[in-house]
Amino acid sequence: MENRLRVLRAEMKWSQADLAEKLGVSRQSINAIETGKYDPSLPLAFAIARLFEQSIEAIFMPEEGVVEAAE
Template sequence: MRNDLRQLRTAQGLSQQELGQALGVSRQTINAIEQGRYDPSLPLAIRMARYFAKTVEEIFHVD
């Protein structure tokens, strides 16, 4: 599954650490999601979408 997390994060000038803290996860989790090595749980995907004022479908793209 592709995602636009890195683009959204960098557009807001956030580090992986800062985004992880805001969402209650580790920097490593943010990195793994951005790299496509880990798909977030539904609750985490929803928190990300709310954080960036997007829908889950606008951030995550099923190939």
Template sequence: MTSTLYSVRNTVRKLRASKGLSQGQLGAALGVSRQTINAIETERYTPSLPLAFSLARFFEVSIEEMFHVEDSPADE
């Protein structure tokens, strides 16, 4: 049987680098830890909706521009 798994991909690292910010600086600006920013960038953590909106506002992009969902079939 086949099911669909979803992976959330993001461009946070690219956007952060384009502004010349460290993970710590971005975290401080958003009120989260450097570790949280690292986990988002490495796609080990999908941020809450309020944090996703904060990231989008900070970088002046839409959530859809920053985060996208990829689906891939996986065997159960």
């Protein structure tokens, strides 16, 4: 799953550690999400969306194949 987390974080001028602190997770978690190595759970995705005041879909984009399979 792709995401805009790095871009949104950069817009807020937050470091990975800053964002991790605000979400109550480890810096490694933020890094893994940003690099696409880990997809967050729904509660964490909601927390991220709430923090940036955006919808989940505006931050996380499923891969093409996943959307096509669902349709």
